[in-house]
Amino acid sequence: MVAKIIAVVNQKGGSGKTTVSMQLAGAIARRKKRVLVVDADPQGTATRWAASAEDEKPFPASVIGLSAASAKVHREVKKFIDDYDFIIIDCPPAADSPVPQSALLIADLALVPIIPSPLDMWAAVGIRQVILNVEDLNEALQSRLVLNQCQPKTTLAQESLEILPEFGIGLAKAQIHHRQVYRQSAVYGQTVHDFGSKASAAIKEIEALTKEVMAIVKTQ
Ligand SMILES: Nc1ncnc2c1ncn2[C@@H]1O[C@H](COP(=O)(O)OP(=O)(O)O)[C@@H](O)[C@H]1O
Ligand SMILES: [Mg+2]
Incomplete structure (x- = not known):
């Protein structure tokens, strides 16, 4: 079978690209799929994440x-x-690299994590042009914004909602809230699934995102 390719991109650092990549990779690998994470960031955060796992319990997907x-x-x-x-x-x-454009050339789906605050969202609008440029060369490319670090009990600020159409990219139904267990996952080299019942809300979010992504690329 030919792999489905998901590129996780954003103009900005710190929007949740590595978090989304690793949680999604782990969640798909738990479904007995063969999953490879390509760490295309010279900062090597995904590589360090996987290397933080204990030998007895390796990260469930391969990372190169x-x-x-x-x-x-x-x-x-x-x-x-x-x-x-x-x-x-x-x-x-x-903004700093030709890598996202290259990755998008072969991707089935572009996921764009964004923090729903007006400043973060304005800073990320530039990714739209990168995706639009590539769509001429890769007509199969689909794309979704993924809201990350949403704060419970605060609705998306009105200004943020107004910016959303600027992206010209559909919004994923699944949203990721700000939760400590997302940081802890990186420290222990795991995904939220490994933190038991205290992580149940996070597990639900990642499972919803995983199902949505698998439906978009048409694999169950
Ligand atoms: N939903 C979240 N809740 C809490 N912390 C988060 C969340 N998403 C990301 N973080 C933290 O924010 C920082 C930046 O996230 P990261 O995924 O590394 O972003 P990027 O890869 O886009 O630079 C990391 O310390 C990460 O653990
Ligand atoms: Mg990163």
Whole structure:
């Protein structure tokens, strides 16, 4: 089977690209799919995340570092396409790098995590142009915004809602709230699934995102 490719992109650092990449990769791997995370960010956060796991309990998906491939990352990723069911490319901020554009060339789905505050959202609007440019070359590319670090009990600020149409990208139904267990997952090299009942709200969010993503790329 040819792998479905998901590129996790945003203009901005700190919007949740690595968090979404790793939680999604772990959740899909738990469904007995073969999952590869391509760490395309020279900061190597995804690689460190997986390396933080204990030997007895490795991170459930494979992680490789390919940031050195730079604008040729799509060619490198293609080499793995027959060996995995899903390849998730954790990209560096688009403003500093040609990698996101390259990753989007071969992606089935672009996920754009954004923090729903007006400042973060304005800073991320530039990713729209990157996706639009690539859509001419990769007509199959689908895209979704994923709201991350939502605060419970505060509705999305009116200003943020007004900015959403600027992206010209559909909004995923699943949303991710601000929760400590997302940070803890990185420290322990795991996903929220490994934190038991205290993580049940986070597990629900990641499972909803996973189901939505798998439906978009048409794999169950
Ligand atoms: N939903 C969340 N709740 C709490 N902390 C989060 C959440 N999403 C991300 N973080 C934290 O915010 C920081 C930036 O997230 P990260 O996924 O590394 O962003 P990016 O890869 O876009 O730079 C990290 O310390 C991460 O643990
Ligand atoms: Mg990152």
